[in-house]
Amino acid sequence: MTASPSLHAPELVCPAGTPTGLRTAVDAGAQAIYCGFRDETNARNFPGLNFDRAEMRDGIAYAHDHGAKVLIALNTFMRAGSIDLWKRGVDNAVEAGADALILADVALVSYARKAHPDQRLHLSVQAAAATPEAIAFYRDKFGIARVVLPRVLTLEEIARLTAAAAPCETEVFVFGGLCVMAEGRCSLSSYATGKSPNMTGVCSPPSHVQYREDKDTLVASVGGFTVERFARGEPAGYPTLCKGRFQANDADIHLFEDPVSLNAVELLPRLAEIGVSAFKIEGRQRGRAYVATVVRAFRRAVDSIATGGEVDVGELRALAEGQHDTTGAYKKAWR
């Protein structure tokens, strides 16, 4: 696949779950890193993950020394009665020297804009801004500089939104976990476990995941609801509620989505043409070995776009979890 020459190459935005992960991603060629504080202010509030204040300062220093930006995600919805935790997070992120804050809660966006008028703000995918009007709301009222688009849009919709959003930039997910539900608007986890992405920053929380051996099968459940059974030797995946197998219409099916992950590598040149400003790789919860490999491969792809060279699709094909990937909603047939 050849991109037209001298295309402006989008920025590669990569995940970091830990300080080591951040250094790994920077070394592998990330142009921007996104990460969060170790509390419920960010949507990857998993055990053992994320940054304390000192680690964040050091991480930003390392990234800046190597010419990379750091975007701090404070992208959960503030808990009633505890909104100071989120506001303090915003203040700390600004003090630490974040290049941008990634926010979702309207009132937190509003606070960040008032308290830090010059701080660059991005709109998190958790805000699910999927129309020109929704983007205009955040751009015109709060000066949002970039919006991370939901993974439920088609290429045509992304093109339309990118054109309409200007001067606000757009960022799209190109690799990793695939949310089949509109992000930031899903309560499947709290329905099964009492904890949810919006309220606690966790999806299918590990604290409620159980693996049980039943004769020759491994049974995975979330909150006591069986989500998948794996035969012996069959590759197992993390039991995410929306990727589970359920009984519907008299059949056992992956009702919402097959256990696949997003891989939009073949669409990179087209996304760049559309004018998307940044490509985002999902996976703050993934290990540094994985991050290094994915970031290196995508950096090569992005560099190819910049020079009008070939994007090696095959190389990135094999990267997806369980070897199965999809371009997701970006192609309309997915729906």
Next chain:
Amino acid sequence: MSGRLPSVLTNAARALPLFPLELAVRRLFANVMEARPSIVGRLGEHGGCRFAVDPLDCPFAFVITPRDEHSPIRVVRDHSTAACDARIAAPLLMLLGMLDGTYDGDALFFSRDLVIDGDTGAVLALRNAIENAELDPSTVLGMPKPLRDPFNRAIELLLDRLRRTLDAPKPSGLGSKAYLT
């Protein structure tokens, strides 16, 4: 047989007394905790958990409560006899490979080489803490600084040999191209 130690060896290991092994493992763990105090902080609320680390091809398992340099560690013949909050089981080579980043825990779990039981949150916290710690053989053994690089290289070569000989899964770790092949 995909990464497992030969049974000749494991049968022989059955004859080993547990106490010296326990002392040795305590020493190694103390080295790690001294060099990487961040591990405990990262474990957070899961720091008090009892983890059973169970090398499937060895006739013993370790029960560890990662607190500090003096963390309690027990070596048991059979993991099922020891009370624990979470269990992590895989062939020894793979457990070692996860320590130094040769293997990615997710990949081993997805391929079913790694088995986990009990408190999934605690296992995830431990895995993330280890990921962040960037351990290498010399740190675990508490080597003095000048010897570290050549020692690490030597051990890596040895482990790589062993992985090939025992037909272990390809490394998924840093510098490898396992994801791309």
Next chain:
Amino acid sequence: MSKILTRLSLTLGPVLFNWPTDRWVDFYARIADEAPVDHVCIGEVVCSKRQPFRDNVTLDTVERLERGGKEVVHATLALPTTAREVRAINEVIEAGYLIEANDITTVQLLDGRPHIIGPFLNIYNEATLAKHVALGASRICLPAELPLESIRLIAAGTNVAEVFAFGRAPLALSARCYHARANGLPKDACQFVCERDADGMDVHTIDGRPFLAVNGVQTLGYVVTAATRQIADLREIGVVSLRLSPQSCDMVRVITIFRDFADGHTTQEEAAEALSALTLPGPLSDGYLRALPGAHLVDEVD
């Protein structure tokens, strides 16, 4: 209770399911004539493809509801994406109807005009609620997953908070149609299979345990939310309205049960018993309000 409390109003939420047009018309006719409900939301929230079927009957339905003394609210799409869908929302706004916004798109289009907000916007705290009030929202149905403790902190002193009190709780929205997918059909040629399931299509775990319900692009809980145990608390903490979400059961009866109980004519036990006597698509639950999993049943041991 010696404290004088304001009367709790009742809101009939929009019909979320794809009911045949005749059934839809009959449903609202009965509501108009018989139900002691204050606000009635009409309009398609889940899938824009269903809307054309009701275009010809909507005006008459609105008139009849208004004759019955109900405040009619035009509910709008929860996940608009296409330009056509956005235009359709704008047309309803321009026509001057009272609007229920279910996406930030609609809030932007309303541009400060007074409106209602449905349970699909992310309003999880007092500051965000205040923002929406400043933008013109006069009644706000909070997300169904919020516990009573949070509602208390959000609703206090605002006079705008509404709580999802009856019906299968909305859990998620997608660009993908699961009804079509489960029937092996592409979304563009869905044959409106969602019409078969008046309460959504039941989804069980693979070991046969009831779990969720699917309604086109929407996912709901299998259980039926019933906030009877919390009504006294809700009123006390400043909630002004209860949202009753239509299911295929006798909704006039549901509304009457909630009205009688809210007015103190019946006890909580009587209300709960009366609800249980109805033909419901699932068992009653108040897990979310009690900070438990949303699937937790009213009569389940904690």
